[in-house]
Amino acid sequence: MDWITVYQADALGFYNHEERAYELFLQPGEYNIPFGAKRTAPPATEPGFVARSSGPEEWTVVQDHRKDVLFYEKTPAAGDAQAVFAQYEMNSVVEIGGVEVRYDGGGEVPAWLTATPPAPAKAPVTA
Template sequence: MQKKVYQTDSDGLYLYESIANELAMTPGRFNVPFGAYEDAPAAPKAGKWPRRVGGAWVMVEDYRTTPLWVVETGAPYSLGAEHDGVAGKVSYPGWGKLPAWLTAVEPPRSVGDATAEV
């Protein structure tokens, strides 16, 4: 016998649906993989993603596929990169509340900017 389980990563973010197999020597008990849960997360809405916190699923902001920029400099930001700003060294994994030092709004490019697209 098998049952559906819902796998998370090390941060508790939902990854995928999987299968747990019944234990041969203990009928009615299942070999649920580490980091997997028997209750399904809610379907994510735009800009949100399910995360397991304690005994429940919560929706967190999800910027993992959204281009981000450093507010102070207007430079593009790579998720997880260390930024040395006013508050010291900081980084952002792409999920959870967007820190004040980052923005999802592309800054305007100056006319003389060599990186501006033509």
């Protein structure tokens, strides 16, 4: 049975792996290409980058932050109270300034996320 190599992307379009697509028995020259796979090989990437689907047979190289630990401002500072930061779970929806936002880890990190939350201010020393 004849086969071709195809390149599988995950549900968010990030390149995952290559696999075989076998020729259809009753349709010679046609192949059983899995959903999300492409015939076109993704470009080579350097560490910290990943290929991502950008069209029917196109790939784009983007920054890969899917395994990074990121934080967002859960409660803004108000009066004497400091801002409260929470760890962000990739691809989850959070509300920032009344707007629901989401980041899947591909591309530049949005301004509402940070790799290191600000350190809490030190309490004044009283004697």
